[in-house]
Amino acid sequence: MDAHLDVRRLRKAYGDFVALDDVSFTAASGEIVALLGPSGCGKTTLLNVIAGFLSPDKGTVIVDGRDIVRVPPHKRDMAMVFQNYALFPHMSVEHNVAFGLKMRSISSGEVGQRVQEALELVQLGGLGKRYPKELSGGQQQRVALARALVVRPSVLLLDEPLSNLDALLRKRMREEMRQILKSANITTVVVTHDQEEALVSADRIVLLASGRVEQSSTPNELYERPQTIFSARFMDVTNFLDGTVIGHERGNAVVETAFGRLRAEVEGCTVGDRVTVAIRPENITKGEDAGENCVTGEVISSTYHGPVRRIEIEANGARLIADIPVKRCLSKIGDRLSVSWPADDTRILPNEEPGASMEASAAERVLQ
Amino acid sequence: MSTTVENGRLPAAGNSLLRLNAGLLLVPALLFYAALFVWPLVLSTWGSFAPAGQLSLETYAHFFGDEFYRSVLWRSMRISAITTLMTLIIGYPIAVYLSQNWRKGRSLVVFLVIAPMFVSAVVRSYGWIIILGPNGILSSLMNSIGIPMGHLLYSEAGVIIALTHVFLPFMVIALVGSLQQIDPSLARAAQILGANGVSVFLRVILPLTLPGISAGSVIVFCLAASGFVTPALVGGAAVPVMPYLVYKEGLLVLNWPFASAVALILLVATALVTAIYTFAVRDGASKRRVVR
Numbered sequence: 078m079d080a081h082l083d084v085r086r087l088r089k090a091y092g093d094f095v096a097l098d099d100v101s102f103t104a105a106s107g108e109i110v111a112l113l114g115p116s117g118c119g120k121t122t123l124l125n126v127i128a129g130f131l132s133p134d135k136g137t138v139i140v141d142g143r144d145i146v147r148v149p150p151h152k153r154d155m156a157m158v159f160q161n162y163a164l165f166p167h168m169s170v171e172h173n174v175a176f177g178l179k180m181r182s183i184s185s186g187e188v189g190q191r192v193q194e195a196l197e198l199v200q201l202g203g204l205g206k207r208y209p210k211e212l213s214g215g216q217q218q219r220v221a222l223a224r225a226l227v228v229r230p231s232v233l234l235l236d237e238p239l240s241n242l243d244a245l246l247r248k249r250m251r252e253e254m255r256q257i258l259k260s261a262n263i264t265t266v267v268v269t270h271d272q273e274e275a276l277v278s279a280d281r282i283v284l285l286a287s288g289r290v291e292q293s294s295t296p297n298e299l300y301e302r303p304q305t306i307f308s309a310r311f312m313d314v315t316n317f318l319d320g321t322v323i324g325h326e327r328g329n330a331v332v333e334t335a336f337g338r339l340r341a342e343v344e345g346c347t348v349g350d351r352v353t354v355a356i357r358p359e360n361i362t363k364g365e366d367a368g369e370n371c372v373t374g375e376v377i378s379s380t381y382h383g384p385v386r387r388i389e390i391e392a393n394g395a396r397l398i399a400d401i402p403v404k405r406c407l408s409k410i411g412d413r414l415s416v417s418w419p420a421d422d423t424r425i426l427p428n429e430e431p432g433a434s435m436e437a438s439a440a441e442r443v444l445q
Numbered sequence: 446m447s448t449t450v451e452n453g454r455l456p457a458a459g460n461s462l463l464r465l466n467a468g469l470l471l472v473p474a475l476l477f478y479a480a481l482f483v484w485p486l487v488l489s490t491w492g493s494f495a496p497a498g499q500l501s502l503e504t505y506a507h508f509f510g511d512e513f514y515r516s517v518l519w520r521s522m523r524i525s526a527i528t529t530l531m532t533l534i535i536g537y538p539i540a541v542y543l544s545q546n547w548r549k550g551r552s553l554v555v556f557l558v559i560a561p562m563f564v565s566a567v568v569r570s571y572g573w574i575i576i577l578g579p580n581g582i583l584s585s586l587m588n589s590i591g592i593p594m595g596h597l598l599y600s601e602a603g604v605i606i607a608l609t610h611v612f613l614p615f616m617v618i619a620l621v622g623s624l625q626q627i628d629p630s631l632a633r634a635a636q637i638l639g640a641n642g643v644s645v646f647l648r649v650i651l652p653l654t655l656p657g658i659s660a661g662s663v664i665v666f667c668l669a670a671s672g673f674v675t676p677a678l679v680g681g682a683a684v685p686v687m688p689y690l691v692y693k694e695g696l697l698v699l700n701w702p703f704a705s706a707v708a709l710i711l712l713v714a715t716a717l718v719t720a721i722y723t724f725a726v727r728d729g730a731s732k733r734r735v736v737r
Binding site: 128129130149150151152153154155156157159160161163164165166167176177180181224225228234 | 631639653
């Protein structure tokens with residue numbers, strides 16, 4: 078895979094605070110990479126370094142084989158969509174979109190044509206004469222996208238592009254945006270704190286925590302196979318149980334936990350390892366026969382979440398959170414309930430040292 | 446699509462009492478202005494049109510018929526315009542500096558800009574007399590480095606320098622207000638789209654500060670046109686301006702109808718210039734939007 082954008086070992090510190098600590102990632106031509114993480118993880122700093130608004134203390138940014146870390150922003154041939162869109166309030170939609178083309182000294186005939194094409198691409202063909210303040214939030218977002226796309230940048234940067242839209246519009250726009258970016262085949266780096274947005278719109282996700290890359294993988298892999306407790310928590314895994322690997326059986330590892338022996342998928346663990354077992358709440362089913370692992374305990378809380386009820390079960394002093402479809406769930410607090418889940422959905426993560434689990438709980442606070 | 450919410454525009458219930466009586470809130474100020482501003486203005490306007498008890502344009506004919514008086518009006522407008530331009534040129538960079546909150550030493554610069562306003566106009570003008578005078582600091586400095594020059598006291602240039610100093614804070618304050626309203630990400634958006642520093646300024650920052658430029662210019666122009674102390678002390682009789690003429694005709698010659706006419710001509714001229722200027726700026730701003 079040839080890297081179109083190659084970010085190598087970036088470091089940026091503000092006094093004692095290290096915003097970026099040895100951050101590297103690459104993006105292939107036309108690939109959409111999401112920089113995902115909680116606030117303060119360094120993702121916006123990283124985007125500003127790529128754009129050239131900040132210079133890193135160490136490291137390089139390479140585009141098309143050229144080191145551009147000392148090149149000023151206006152010569153980087155990039156484009157950016159800002160969180161608040163940053164549309165020029167004194168210019169009409171057309172002039173906003175034409176701005177980057179004029180800066181590139183493109184003839185006025187071509188400017189007019191490309192502006193019209195870009196506006197049609199984002200379905201705003203008829204609104205060229207309007208001013209930004211006359212548009213709705215969603216329309217402003219599209220203008221910002223058109224203004225960035227029209228220059229055909231070598232790299233497109235998106236800073237929380239959908240965070241100012243309401244929930245319904247956001248869901249629609251993230252799919253639409255992915256389609257537009259894919260059809261334009263532009264290498265894109267999108268910053269977001271919303272894991273769902275990253276999963277839907279990106280080809281690859283770089284998960285950042287405290288200025289470091291926690292995991293860099295495809296959305297599917299990050300969701301299904303998180304490699305650390307932080308990644309798992311950020312991807313909505315709610316159940317973490319400490320345990321010890323006591324053996325292997327029929328292709329599964331057997332782990333001794335507070336809930337007794339649990340079977341888990343095998344991945345790089347040897348007998349005697351201290352590990353953390355991670356289980357996603359939606360993979361747990363009511364009843365005793367949905368998989369190799371079964372727990373019976375007392376229901377201590379039950380919350381309505383729309384399609385599911387989030388049930389918390391306590392057994393042997395440990396707790397388990399399960400999302401049970403509302404129709405199947407009649408349990409009340411105090412009832413005894415059995416739940417089960419397959420070994421395939423039971424992930425084994427390295428048991429982390431105290432410092433790392435503090436970060437994981439910090440991530441949990443951010444998510445709640 | 447356009448369901449824009451007017452942020453915080455909902456009237457708070459507790460304010461309804463104050464809202465109902467909004468007119469009453471202005472009564473003290475209106476009375477004050479009516480008694481001490483509008484009424485005297487009416488009186489002096491009447492006086493200028495009826496010097497001998499009956500309606501006539503005699504005073505105005507006297508003013509516009511005399512080349513000296515016309516030159517005074519022209520000088521007043523010229524001095525005010527150049528002063529406005531000077532405060533704009535000097536004030537804009539200061540305002541840019543002050544609008545950047547992260548700058549160190551910002552409060553010191555704020556103090557330096559505002560400081561002249563703590564000192565009375567008379568004291569400041571005497572300061573300029575010392576600097577600009579025949580054996581003043583400026584001419585001795587220039588002579589000592591081999592550039593012979595006369596002194597600027599009792600000259601139009603001297604008056605403009607002193608007025609620029611006096612009115613700079615007004616311009617800076619107006620510009621800072623308008624610069625601080627600009628979203629900092631606009632400059633970055635322009636940069637990443639390929640605009641260098643000059644283009645960012647000319648195409649984004651400058652157009653967005655036109656309201657501030659307009660407001661600051663109107664304030665400085667009006668103050669400079671109506672200023673009396675500084676032109677009188679620094680320029681004296683050698684640089685007669687309209688307020689000086691009002692003073693001379695009203696208090697020395699005791700020709701009140703003519704003094705009233707001069708005052709009214711100044712008022713109308715200032716209002717005309719600022720109106721034309723404001724419209725030109727607004728027009729320029731809107732034309733920019735149409736022309737590709």
